[in-house]
Amino acid sequence: MTALRLDLASVAVFDPVAMNRNATRNVLYSLGFREIESYATLDDMRRAMATRDFDLLVLEAGAPDDAALDVAARIRRGELARNPFMIVLVTTWSPDSGLIRSALNCGADDVLSRPYSTSALSERMRTHVLARKGFVVTSDYVGPDRRKAGDRTGSAQVIEVVNSLRLKAAEGLSGLAAQAAVEGQVRENRAQVNLERMRRAAFQIGVIAGFVAQEARNADATGARRADLDKILATAQDLASLATAEKAEQPLKTAQTIIGVVKTALQGDEIEKNVQLIGRLSVALQVTLSPDRAEDECRAELDQTLERIRIRARRA
Secondary structure, eight states: OOOOOGGGOEEEEEOSSHHHHHHHHHHHHHHTOOEEEEESSHHHHHHHHTTOOOSEEEEEOOSTTOHHHHHHHHHHTTSSSSOTTSEEEEEESOOOHHHHHHHHHTTOSEEEESSOOHHHHHHHHHHHHHSOOOEEEETTEEEEOOOOGGGTTSSOOOBOOOOHHHHHHTTOOOHHHHHHHHHHHHHHHHHHHHHHHHHHHHHHHHHHHHHHHHHTTOTTOHHHHHHHHHHHHHHHHHHHHHHHHTTOHHHHHHHHHHHHHHHHHHTTSSHHHHHHHHHHHHHHHHHHHOTTSOHHHHHHHHHHHHHHHHHHHHHO
């Protein structure tokens, strides 16, 4: 069995309850971790993550809408922490299936119910060090690929993200060598994730625009139209932020054009005409972000998705 150098890794532990926080720290220490930082508040942990690199994050959560889970999701989206690909383990005293589902949906690698044994945590650590899942990106998720082998028929690309815990614990990297390896791979993986997020956003804009075009013909759907236009606006703004971060000039320009058209449509000016334009811009954006795909292919995928959703709605 491979011996793991857990003493080389850096761990952050968040738990608002001192007794639990100390218990988690003691179990981690017994496994071989030595660099363990504990935080009683999420604000303290966020401040630390702005300047420090961690390989493992252990988060305590007590409810499906726990703020700690939102922090985990923001980490995965690259909004917090220098390394958004650190292993994230959620611990909880609650057996609630809703909480477990929320924890997994925020992009955590694993959920561990309390009370847990040292051997159980040790087994989970070995799994995540030696056999971690690749990441997938969807319109509302960044995290480990949980699909079963037979379900992997979608277009979600699996990204093998950096596992800094493995680099240190299994490969023995430390000091400047570990820092250089992690930073280089984090930069590369951030770019891959951001590109995939932009692709997903471009597609989502096209799908929503297709429905707004249909709603524009319905005089009773004013509220739905506005809500959907607001979704397009928020998605295009997120896409523009990602394009700015990646210095992607053409996607940024197209996203800014979409933002302008949406704002015009929100004023009630020629809604149907404007959302049709947004649909065309969505396709152009998809081709820009996926140059190996033809315009007809992107347009056909949009049309097929819209039709599938319409069929499901009619059956409901």
